[in-house]
Each structure stands twice: as structure tokens, then as C-alpha cells.
Amino acid sequence: MPRLQAFLAVLAALPLLLSTASADGRIESFTLTSMSFEGNLIGVxxxxxxxxxxxxxxxxGRQRFPVIYTLHDFFEREGTIFDDHRFGDLLDDAIEEGRMPKAIVVSADFSTPVANSLYTNSPVTGDWRTFMVEELVPAIDRRYRTLAKREARGLLGYHIGGYGAIRFAxxxxxVFGxxxxxxxxxxxxxxxVRVDRPNWQRLQETPSLEDLKGDFMAEIFTSIFQAHTPNPDKPPLFxxxxxxxxxxxxxxxxxxSRRFYDSFFLEAEIPQFAEALNSLVAFKFDWGRHDxxxxxVVANEYYSKKLRQFGVRHEAEEYQGxxxxxxxxxxxxxxxxxxPFFKQHLATE
Structure with a gap:
């Protein structure tokens, strides 16, 4: 009798166990061979x-799903959002509780041998925008059951990845809604006006990219300059x-300085891209007050004001953090x- 009772208890719990297991998504990896980096000068x-x-x-089944493309920060790669930030677990819980629609989430590697691509085309590092729009998005649509339309594609980035998300949009x-x-x-x-970042003398005298390793600010600013003030005729940093x-x-x-400002800062390109940004389904950014x-903090406040000046619909929020x-x-x-943002704005089948 005890064995029978135990067996019946397992049978009674089986539907719950199956339900719990089936609520979770899965994460898989693949490698995409790109043509966008031919001729790059730093070994991307x-x-x-x-x-x-x-x-x-x-x-x-035949259901098709919306897709969210995530963009990572400096010194990170495609796996960081899942391995360090547990984004898969957060998605599982949110989807199971109805706080998020079922969606495919994509994270690709946008790093360079220095730090980050800044999601910007450059003769030094390669054509990152081409990689994103003409290679990655079509590859995902071919491999998976996506809802292949702009209203069903979202961009999510944090820190420099947030910068990249706005640039791509x-x-x-x-392509992205x-x-x-x-x-x-x-x-x-x-x-x-930060004159202490980076070590300008070191950038002038460094014999190689490898010599910058371990100098956090030198690597970040070299990445920034390679993206926005590149010079293919000035090795080793170009x-x-x-x-x-x-x-x-x-x-x-x-x-x-003028070339750098016009190319790097998002506020500088608002007049050029105001109409495009205003055509998005939804646009939001936030920032922590105590950065x-x-x-x-000041830059994000001003960016929101300038967007409003050019009539760009958006949400901007400063929070305690x-x-x-x-x-x-x-x-x-x-x-x-x-x-909640993507539940409201991301189109589903």
C-alpha cells in the first residue's frame, strides 16, 4: 500500500511537473560567417x-514569434546577458506570468580586439551596421520561426549597447519598430570637459594595440576613435x-573635435534622424540619477529635451539608481x- 500511495502521488504531481518544465525556453548558439569585416585593420x-x-x-506548431535584438556593453560579448545577467531566467518568469509575450531574443558578438565596435561602420573595424541589418537579421529570419516585420522586431541595449540600439533604430x-x-x-x-581621459601621451606613443591592454580608459577611447575618427593611414591605433x-x-x-562631436554624440544627429525616430512604434530610454x-545624467536629460524640440515622440525616465x-x-x-514596454509595443502573431 505505501508503494501504491507513492505511485499515485507521483501521478498527481506529474501534470504540475510537466507544466513547470515546459514553461522554460532554451538557449542555443551558432556562428555566423560575415562578409562585413573584410579589409578591417585590427584583426576583427x-x-x-x-x-x-x-x-x-x-x-x-506553426506559430511565429517577435524578435528582440540585444546589444551588449564595453568588454562584453554575446553570452554576457545570459551568463552574467540571467536574462533567460528573467524571460522565463516574465513569459510564464504573462508580463512578456513569447519572443525570440538574439545576442550577437559586437566586440573588437580592443573593446567594442560602438555599433558603427568604420574603415578600421568593419561594417557593423551592415552585419546587423543585412546579415544577422536575415539569418535569424531564415533559421527560426520569426514574425518578420518591423513591428515585431525590437532593440534592447544597455550602456554603450543602448547607444547602439538608438543608432540602429x-x-x-x-527594420526595427x-x-x-x-x-x-x-x-x-x-x-x-574631461581633459584627463584618456592618457593622451600613452595613445600617442603606444607601439601596438596589445600595449593598451589593462588600461581601461585607453581601450575605451581607442574604440571610440576607431569608430568615429578613424584614420587607416595612422597605425598602430588607426x-x-x-x-x-x-x-x-x-x-x-x-x-x-568637430568631426568627433558630429559623429559620436547622439544629440548631434537628431536633426538628421528626427523623422526616422518619430516613425518608430515606440522609443524609450532611462538613466540612474546617481551615476x-x-x-x-546631464547628457540624457538634454538629449530628451532636444528630441522633444524636434518633435520626436519618446519616453525618458530618470530613476533612483x-x-x-x-x-x-x-x-x-x-x-x-x-x-511591460515590449508587451505593449511588440507585435505578436
Missing amino acids: NPERSVRVYLPEGHGR ARHPD SVYALHPVATGIGYV IDQYARMEDGELIFDTVT PNQDH GWGDKTWDEGGRVETDVF
């Missing part, structure tokens, strides 16, 4: 790694700097704001 690998979250139900509103940028950087110039050291004095190059770099906190944790921005 054309074999780009991709991680894909597939919601429960993708492997059966502005240039390709025909909604964009959410978590605490984006480089939206504007801020209010502090950049034009907007400042340099001469006899212990910092000298600014006004021509390169230790208050330039990010700092750099990188209150994002992936329980009750963080991903749960309270990102998921």
Missing part, C-alpha cells in the same frame, strides 16, 4: 558568435585624436519597465 574575426533564446513552443526604422535603451551613454557632451600632448601641454585639434559620472544597479536584479528595470 569574421566568425561572429550568436546566442538565441527560444521561447517554449518554438519547436512545434534611427538608421533602420524600416521599437527600441529601449537602458542607461545609454554618449547621448550628449554633458557639462564637464585613429585621429582630438587632443594631444606637446611639451606637457594639452593641445586640442578643432577640426577633429557617479554625472555627465551621463546608479551605474548598472537596479537593472537585472529582482524588481529592477528589466522586470518593471523593459518587459
Whole structure:
């Protein structure tokens, strides 16, 4: 009798166990061979790694799913959002509880041998926008049961990935319908002229890219310059700097400074892309009030004001938080704001 009772108890619990297991999605990986990096000058690998979250139900039936493309931060790769930020678990819970529609989520590797591509085409690092729009998106549509239309494609990025999400959306509103940028950087110039970042002398004298390793700011600014003030004729970094050291004095190059401002900061391109941004289904970004770099706070505030000046519909929110906190944790921005945003704006079948 005890054995019979135990067997009956297992049978009674079986539907619940199956339901719990079937609620979870799965994550798979593949490598996409790209043609967008031929001729790059710093050894960017054309074999780009991709991680894909597939919601429960993708492997059966005929249902098609919307797709969210995620963009990572400096010094990260395609797996960071799932391995470190547990995005798959957050998605499982949100989908099971009805806070998110079932969606495919894609994370590709946009890193370079230095730090990051900044999601920008460059003769030094390659054609990252081409890779995204003409290679990655079509590859995902071929491999998976996607709902292949702009209203069903979203962009989600954080920090420099948020910057990239806004850049992609502005240039390709025909491909992406909604964009959410978590605490984006480089939206504007801020209010502090930073002459101490990076070590200008080191950038001038470094013998190789490898020599920059371990210098956080040097790698970040080299990535920025390779994307926005590239110079294929100036090895080993292949950049034009907007400042340099001469006899212990910092000298600014006004021509390169203007080129840098026009290319790098999102506020500078609003007049050019206002109409495209306004054609999006939805556009939102946020930032933490207590970011230790208050330039990010001031820049995002001004960026929102300038968007409004040009009639661009958007949501912008400053919240009680700092750099990188209150994002992936329980009750963080991903749960309270990102998921509801895509539930409201992402088209489903």
C-alpha cells in the first residue's frame, strides 16, 4: 500500500511537473560567417558568435514569434546577458506570468580586439551596421520561426549597447519598430570637459594595440576613435585624436573635435534622424540619477529635451539608481519597465 500511495502521488504531481518544465525556453548558439569585416585593420574575426533564446513552443506548431535584438556593453560579448545577467531566467518568469509575450531574443558578438565596435561602420573595424541589418537579421529570419516585420522586431541595449540600439533604430526604422535603451551613454557632451581621459601621451606613443591592454580608459577611447575618427593611414591605433600632448601641454585639434562631436554624440544627429525616430512604434530610454559620472545624467536629460524640440515622440525616465544597479536584479528595470514596454509595443502573431 505505501508503494501504491507513492505511485499515485507521483501521478498527481506529474501534470504540475510537466507544466513547470515546459514553461522554460532554451538557449542555443551558432556562428555566423560575415562578409562585413573584410579589409578591417585590427584583426576583427569574421566568425561572429550568436546566442538565441527560444521561447517554449518554438519547436512545434506553426506559430511565429517577435524578435528582440540585444546589444551588449564595453568588454562584453554575446553570452554576457545570459551568463552574467540571467536574462533567460528573467524571460522565463516574465513569459510564464504573462508580463512578456513569447519572443525570440538574439545576442550577437559586437566586440573588437580592443573593446567594442560602438555599433558603427568604420574603415578600421568593419561594417557593423551592415552585419546587423543585412546579415544577422536575415539569418535569424531564415533559421527560426520569426514574425518578420518591423513591428515585431525590437532593440534592447544597455550602456554603450543602448547607444547602439538608438543608432540602429534611427538608421533602420524600416527594420526595427521599437527600441529601449537602458542607461545609454554618449547621448550628449554633458557639462564637464574631461581633459584627463584618456592618457593622451600613452595613445600617442603606444607601439601596438596589445600595449593598451589593462588600461581601461585607453581601450575605451581607442574604440571610440576607431569608430568615429578613424584614420587607416595612422597605425598602430588607426585613429585621429582630438587632443594631444606637446611639451606637457594639452593641445586640442578643432577640426577633429568637430568631426568627433558630429559623429559620436547622439544629440548631434537628431536633426538628421528626427523623422526616422518619430516613425518608430515606440522609443524609450532611462538613466540612474546617481551615476557617479554625472555627465551621463546631464547628457540624457538634454538629449530628451532636444528630441522633444524636434518633435520626436519618446519616453525618458530618470530613476533612483546608479551605474548598472537596479537593472537585472529582482524588481529592477528589466522586470518593471523593459518587459511591460515590449508587451505593449511588440507585435505578436
